[in-house]
Amino acid sequence: MSDPAPFEPACPFPIENYPQVLLAHGGGGRLMHQLIQRMIVPAFKNPWLEQQHDASIFELGGQRLAFTTDSYVVRPMFFPGGDLGSLAVHGTVNDLAMAGARPLYLSAGLIIEEGVAMESLWRILASMQRAATAAGVQIITGDTKVVDRGKGDGIFINTAGIGVVEQTVSIAPASIKPGDAVLVSGDLGRHGMAIMAVREGLEFESSIESDSAPLAGPVRALLDAGVEVHCLRDITRGGLTSVLNELAEASGFPIHVEEARMPVREDVRVACEILGFDPLQVACEGRMVGFVPEPEVERALKIWSGIEVTAGAVRIGEVGQGGAPRVILKSTIGAQRILDMGSGEQLPRIC
Amino acid sequence: MSDPAPFEPACPFPIENYPQVLLAHGGGGRLMHQLIQRMIVPAFKNPWLEQQHDASIFELGGQRLAFTTDSYVVRPMFFPGGDLGSLAVHGTVNDLAMAGARPLYLSAGLIIEEGVAMESLWRILASMQRAATAAGVQIITGDTKVVDRGKGDGIFINTAGIGVVEQTVSIAPASIKPGDAVLVSGDLGRHGMAIMAVREGLEFESSIESDSAPLAGPVRALLDAGVEVHCLRDITRGGLTSVLNELAEASGFPIHVEEARMPVREDVRVACEILGFDPLQVACEGRMVGFVPEPEVERALKIWSGIEVTAGAVRIGEVGQGGAPRVILKSTIGAQRILDMGSGEQLPRIC
Numbered sequence: 001m002s003d004p005a006p007f008e009p010a011c012p013f014p015i016e017n018y019p020q021v022l023l024a025h026g027g028g029g030r031l032m033h034q035l036i037q038r039m040i041v042p043a044f045k046n047p048w049l050e051q052q053h054d055a056s057i058f059e060l061g062g063q064r065l066a067f068t069t070d071s072y073v074v075r076p077m078f079f080p081g082g083d084l085g086s087l088a089v090h091g092t093v094n095d096l097a098m099a100g101a102r103p104l105y106l107s108a109g110l111i112i113e114e115g116v117a118m119e120s121l122w123r124i125l126a127s128m129q130r131a132a133t134a135a136g137v138q139i140i141t142g143d144t145k146v147v148d149r150g151k152g153d154g155i156f157i158n159t160a161g162i163g164v165v166e167q168t169v170s171i172a173p174a175s176i177k178p179g180d181a182v183l184v185s186g187d188l189g190r191h192g193m194a195i196m197a198v199r200e201g202l203e204f205e206s207s208i209e210s211d212s213a214p215l216a217g218p219v220r221a222l223l224d225a226g227v228e229v230h231c232l233r234d235i236t237r238g239g240l241t242s243v244l245n246e247l248a249e250a251s252g253f254p255i256h257v258e259e260a261r262m263p264v265r266e267d268v269r270v271a272c273e274i275l276g277f278d279p280l281q282v283a284c285e286g287r288m289v290g291f292v293p294e295p296e297v298e299r300a301l302k303i304w305s306g307i308e309v310t311a312g313a314v315r316i317g318e319v320g321q322g323g324a325p326r327v328i329l330k331s332t333i334g335a336q337r338i339l340d341m342g343s344g345e346q347l348p349r350i351c
Numbered sequence: 352m353s354d355p356a357p358f359e360p361a362c363p364f365p366i367e368n369y370p371q372v373l374l375a376h377g378g379g380g381r382l383m384h385q386l387i388q389r390m391i392v393p394a395f396k397n398p399w400l401e402q403q404h405d406a407s408i409f410e411l412g413g414q415r416l417a418f419t420t421d422s423y424v425v426r427p428m429f430f431p432g433g434d435l436g437s438l439a440v441h442g443t444v445n446d447l448a449m450a451g452a453r454p455l456y457l458s459a460g461l462i463i464e465e466g467v468a469m470e471s472l473w474r475i476l477a478s479m480q481r482a483a484t485a486a487g488v489q490i491i492t493g494d495t496k497v498v499d500r501g502k503g504d505g506i507f508i509n510t511a512g513i514g515v516v517e518q519t520v521s522i523a524p525a526s527i528k529p530g531d532a533v534l535v536s537g538d539l540g541r542h543g544m545a546i547m548a549v550r551e552g553l554e555f556e557s558s559i560e561s562d563s564a565p566l567a568g569p570v571r572a573l574l575d576a577g578v579e580v581h582c583l584r585d586i587t588r589g590g591l592t593s594v595l596n597e598l599a600e601a602s603g604f605p606i607h608v609e610e611a612r613m614p615v616r617e618d619v620r621v622a623c624e625i626l627g628f629d630p631l632q633v634a635c636e637g638r639m640v641g642f643v644p645e646p647e648v649e650r651a652l653k654i655w656s657g658i659e660v661t662a663g664a665v666r667i668g669e670v671g672q673g674g675a676p677r678v679i680l681k682s683t684i685g686a687q688r689i690l691d692m693g694s695g696e697q698l699p700r701i702c
Contacts, residue, residue, distance in 0.1 A: 008477045020465075026463070043477060069460045071496045105418055109460070112376070115372065117371055142420060146377025146378070148700070156507070162416075349498060
């Protein structure tokens with residue numbers, strides 16, 4: 001057919017090395033990071049995307065608003081501790097919260113495969129609404145597309161979200177400073193292991209439930225108490241390892257963490273061993289890292305410990321002064337090693 | 352697996368009649384309308400969705416903002432007159448414009464099937480950026496997911512958009528009044544026929560190119576000139592017929608239109624005849640209907656005639672006073688018939 005390709009600018013992504021998109025390009029690891037940094041950000045070149053933040057902030061009429069989007073393609077659609085619908089609400093609410101925004105409104109874009117049971121669709125929609133109500137947001141606009149059987153996979157959901165940033169300080173990777181303490185808000189790796197246990201048909205003594213939850217409440221609690229927060233990031237694809245690597249790169253500082261301080265539940269640790277995963281690379285959907293200056297650590301942890309979803313918050317390390325912007329892990333036996341981002345091949349379609 | 356279904360409210364959609372999602376549930380016709388009105392709107396029950404508008408308007412700090420979302424799953428990804436990328440920008444820009452908003456910021460959520468050529472991805476992204484620049488919007492936040500081969504179909508794009516509503520009047524279905532003239536901004540059915548011609552491998556004497564284009568400019572031109580505009584709606588899935596039926600229902604008034612006034616290009620009319628389509632049910636992606644009071648008709652048409660994308664604007668009918676909220680077509684031989692919404696089965700994945 002007649003399709004003269006219009007002029008394209010040169011692509012900074014090394015297409016010769018990766019002529020086709022791989023599953024790992026969506027896996028939250030090194031390959032995805034490269035695709036975003038060398039293809040997507042350059043394509044849309046603007047200062048917002050270059051901030052590498054979960055949500056972009058813009059000003060309008062003297063107000064600061066946050067805007068974010070995420071698509072959700074997790075399989076299976078229903079899993080212990082949640083489902084595609086609640087995940088699609090929590091994930092976007094959390095991306096807004098990570099920018100210090102109060103989440104207000106969501107959109108819902110559904111891409112449904114022909115043949116999906118209407119009953120399943122209704123359950124997913126009802127779950128979205130319950131999650132939205134619990135998180136204090138409204139789903140005010142939507143779209144529905146249907147694709148032919150075999151051209152989709154059940155239901156995919158995109159949610160975009162708008163929030164308002166009420167404080168004047170910027171909670172962002174660029175605000176991270178040497179000496180900041182690094183906190184995590186609870187135990188790691190449960191969402192990923194809940195999904196993998198279902199996929200692999202594994203039965204553990206206790207069921208591992210996803211940690212999927214909205215985090216706007218505990219963020220608001222810190223801000224309302226006047227805690228000085230430098231940066232927040234929810235831990236999703238690629239796990240803690242990807243988040244810390246991204247933030248080391250974006251801030252320009254090394255991050256030092258200790259293996260012995262990492263909160264991982266025993267059943268999750270066992271499941272990870274059986275399936276050959278590193279819990280620090282496994283996705284959460286209701287956990288975040290927080291960067292606060294040393295004098296604020298005690299107060300921040302006290303506030304979080306009083307809120308159910310962050311009751312397991314601990315300090316795992318601190319931001320270093322000099323050296324390459326890497327993540328350095330002190331192992332339980334005292335050795336230091338660089339914690340590299342995984343390629344992203346291990347856990348496809350976890351969110 | 353352990354999956355105790357949480358309590359769901361009763362679903363007002365007749366699941367017993369449609370236990371599974373059909374392709375037609377995304378086709379822009381009667382079945383899609385029913386799915387939205389009886390399942391999706393009730394699930395998220397709130398006044399915004401009940402307005403049945405292309406974009407939802409909310410107030411924040413004394414400003415009125417518009418928010419909208421659409422996913423794009425068109426096949427093929429490249430077609431005469433456009434591609435998936437430009438379509439994904441134009442469609443969302445247009446939804447904002449239809450609410451009288453000035454489009455400002457877009458999000459981009461990509462769902463990519465494993466194996467897509469990187470080169471195609473880059474072409475689509477570059478096309479999005481060109482379209483965004485031309486429409487005066489910025490793509491400030493994004494997300495990338497990859498699904499396994501055979502679980503998607505090339506690239507799906509969701510774009511959500513934010514705009515600001517600067518005028519005080521409400522451009523919405525509820526503002527339609529008896530006696531309003533009904534305008535269309537240009538010739539009908541080109542986008543759908545461009546896609547179908549490619550799919551069917553048809554060769555016409557002249558290539559039919561999609562009308563895909565941003566409409567924010569011609570909307571702004573009316574508003575800047577102070578033209579009183581009651582309602583605008585872009586003509587997409589289901590064509591003019593679906594749009595007019597939706598607006599008759601939403602406004603509560605009948606809409607009378609004349610077949611002889613419908614602008615359909617000769618090659619599009621021929622293609623429709625060959626393929627068995629009604630041009631009034633075929634999608635456009637750069638056309639809108641406008642409802643203006645009688646005294647404003649001449650001025651509105653004059654303004655639009657001076658802008659390339661709306662140069663073919665004409666008046667096709669008017670809003671009636673009483674009777675059922677239906678669409679009545681006066682045929683070329685003078686007979687009147689009710690123009691019913693199609694089921695939506697004819698043109699899957701047109702946008």
